[in-house]
Amino acid sequence: MTVLEAIQKSTEFLVKKGVESPRLQTELLLAHLLKMPRMKLYLNFDRVLTAPETDSLRELIKRRGQREPLQHIVGSTSFCGYEIAVSRHGLIPRPETEILAELGWKFLSTRNLQPSTALDFGTGTGCIAISLAAKCPNAQITALDVSADALALAKQNAFQNQVAERIEFLHGDGFSALKYGTEFDLLISNPPYIASAEIETLDPEVKDFDPRGALDGGADGLDFYRRLAAQAKPFLKVDGKIMLEFGDGQADDIKKILENEKWIVEAVQEDYSHRARILIAHK
Ligand SMILES: C[S@@+](CC[C@H](N)C(=O)[O-])C[C@H]1O[C@@H](n2cnc3c(N)ncnc32)[C@H](O)[C@@H]1O
The missing domain is CATH 1.10.8 (Helicase, Ruva Protein; domain 3)
Structure with a gap:
């Protein structure tokens, strides 16, 4: 043939x-x-x-x-130009998350005179944390995940991309894993945002291969935004920023959730298809 x-x-x-x-x-x-x-x-x-x-x-x-995803079959994908190994333990990085990462490193590099710090909440494969560390040589990144398997994958990716020494890997459920009083310049997250009942309607590549814990955002998909809005402030510097990715159609709800917790929403950014997908806010 x-x-x-x-x-x-x-x-x-x-x-x-x-x-x-x-x-x-x-x-x-x-x-x-x-x-x-x-x-x-x-x-x-x-x-x-x-x-x-x-x-x-x-x-x-x-x-x-x-319907096994191509990225699982070949074992890796490219994210912001970095090779990221993928497996069933971490969500396959999506192109729109590259926009989030870029907003993150652009903000961090404005603060590069001092070592700047960022928390990647729900790091998965580590793609965001790795891009931030690679693009901002003075930055210290904390990569947090509730899944020990995802963290192991993120660590492996950080080593492969030679940024592991500037990333601290934390295992735990949300902010409980952090020392109270730790303040970051940037809190960045692409949290799970699919409504639980919707997961079964997704393509097999997603529902059968991405980890459930990376998809499930609770009954209306917004649980993590409520949690972040209510709990993140003590972990952010006075002039720090929070940057959150969310699903198509969730912008208004997420803006309201943050504003109810007295966050100042600065901007909502669109993805490549001109859909609102990222929110930037400060205290
Ligand atoms: C949508 S994935 C994002 C992965 C990666 N940051 C990306 O953008 O490709 C969400 C991640 O959040 C993690 N996660 C879910 N619940 C968590 C919790 N309570 N605390 C910390 N991480 C959590 C999941 O394990 C998953 O790796």
């Missing part, structure tokens, strides 16, 4: 399995298998796959057909 035939056959299979962007997914898996950039496949359409390559491709495509 040639590269082109393999792409066509695998794409047809993934179409039947209801996978989104089946041709792209096929090409990415084949490029991963052949260890070449995807575009190079186009120069190799007539190359004949060896028998072991064909077997391996069949296996990869079968897994994707079972």
Whole structure:
């Protein structure tokens, strides 16, 4: 079978399995298998796959057909240009979270004369904490998660990206893991925000492979915002900022939750599809 035939056959299979962007997914898996950039496949359409390559491709495509996310199959993803290993223990980093991370490091770098500090609440794979540490060489980051498995993954990612020495990893349930009186310049979080009953309606790639504890935001999806709004102030410096990602359609509710707790909401930022997805506030 040639590269082109393999792409066509695998794409047809993934179409039947209801996978989104089946041709792209096929090409990415084949490029991963052949260890070449995807575009190079186009120069190799007539190359004949060896028998072991064909077997391996069949296996990869079968897994994707079972709706296992591409990132789990290849083992990693890119976040703000950093390679982040992924597994069932940490939410696969999403593109809109890159916007949150960028807002975070831009703010921290305005405070770079002194060592600036940030708390990444619910670090998962560590993607936000790692980007902040990498972009702000003077910053000290605390990465907090209730999942010990997620923290282990975050640590591994921090080592791989050579920023582990500037990240403290804390295991615990929310602010109870922190020493009272610890104050950060930035409190940044992409907390779980899906309403519990909605989880079953999500794509299999999400509901069956992202950790439940990374998705479930309680009955209306807003539990973590209530908690952050009520409990975060003592952990933030007077001139610090809180930056929160949230789901599409939640902006008004989250703004109200923060304002009820006397936060000053400075800005609501949109994602690449022009949907309000990030809120910035201060005390
Ligand atoms: C939506 S994921 C975000 C992961 C990562 N920060 C990102 O943006 O890709 C939320 C994370 O919050 C963690 N989490 C859930 N409840 C928590 C709690 N009570 N205290 C600390 N972390 C919690 C989950 O384990 C999960 O890793």
